[in-house]
Amino acid sequence: MIIVTGHIRVAPENMEVVRPHAKTNLEATRREKGCILYAYGEDLLDPGLIRIVERWESWDALAAHGKSDHIAAWGKVLKGIGLLDREVTAHEASEERVL
Amino acid sequence: MIIVTGHIRVAPENMEVVRPHAKTNLEATRREKGCILYAYGEDLLDPGLIRIVERWESWDALAAHGKSDHIAAWGKVLKGIGLLDREVTAHEASEERVL
Numbered sequence: 001m002i003i004v005t006g007h008i009r010v011a012p013e014n015m016e017v018v019r020p021h022a023k024t025n026l027e028a029t030r031r032e033k034g035c036i037l038y039a040y041g042e043d044l045l046d047p048g049l050i051r052i053v054e055r056w057e058s059w060d061a062l063a064a065h066g067k068s069d070h071i072a073a074w075g076k077v078l079k080g081i082g083l084l085d086r087e088v089t090a091h092e093a094s095e096e097r098v099l
Numbered sequence: 100m101i102i103v104t105g106h107i108r109v110a111p112e113n114m115e116v117v118r119p120h121a122k123t124n125l126e127a128t129r130r131e132k133g134c135i136l137y138a139y140g141e142d143l144l145d146p147g148l149i150r151i152v153e154r155w156e157s158w159d160a161l162a163a164h165g166k167s168d169h170i171a172a173w174g175k176v177l178k179g180i181g182l183l184d185r186e187v188t189a190h191e192a193s194e195e196r197v198l
Contacts, residue, residue: 003102005152041140041150051140053104053152091192099187
């Protein structure tokens with residue numbers, strides 16, 4: 001399994017602008033082959049900071065997602081409103097422990 | 100590195116009740132040895148669903164966190180208000196790709 005974690009940051013006043021576009025991307029991505037989990041959450045302490053958590057079946061599935069039309073559209077929206085920060089990293093998972 | 104992902108769910112009307120307690124736990128945890136990232140985000144589409152993303156230097160650091168006083172206090176708060184769902188899983192990371 002591939003785990004993706006990270007964040008993007010938008011101006012807090014843009015959260016309601018991005019929310020419907022995020023919804024479109026989230027819903028389309030969740031229908032992708034190999035997508036196990038794909039979610040965005042607004043940081044509890046830091047408005048405008050969107051935490052990212054994803055689980056994918058394989059590197060190939062994640063790569064296909066990166067080439068999808070909906071992720072391209074989402075990227076355009078973020079570019080249009082001004083993305084303030086971004087750090088997104090994928091890791092291949094080995095040992096698993098349920099907490 | 101150890102990556103923790105998952106979620107907890109509280110009733111949406113309890114978000115403002117849990118927020119200050121989450122802040123206390125987040126701030127104390129971020130000061131722990133071996134904590135690289137520790138964040139909670141409220142799902143953009145699903146109020147009350149708190150997404151969890153953590154990065155730790157080692158299994159030992161994560162285990163020490165699990166025995167901390169602040170995580171015990173946080174657990175009591177969640178038990179007190181009624182935790183509706185919980186799934187939290189740790190994975191040891193092997194290959195890394197920055198996206």
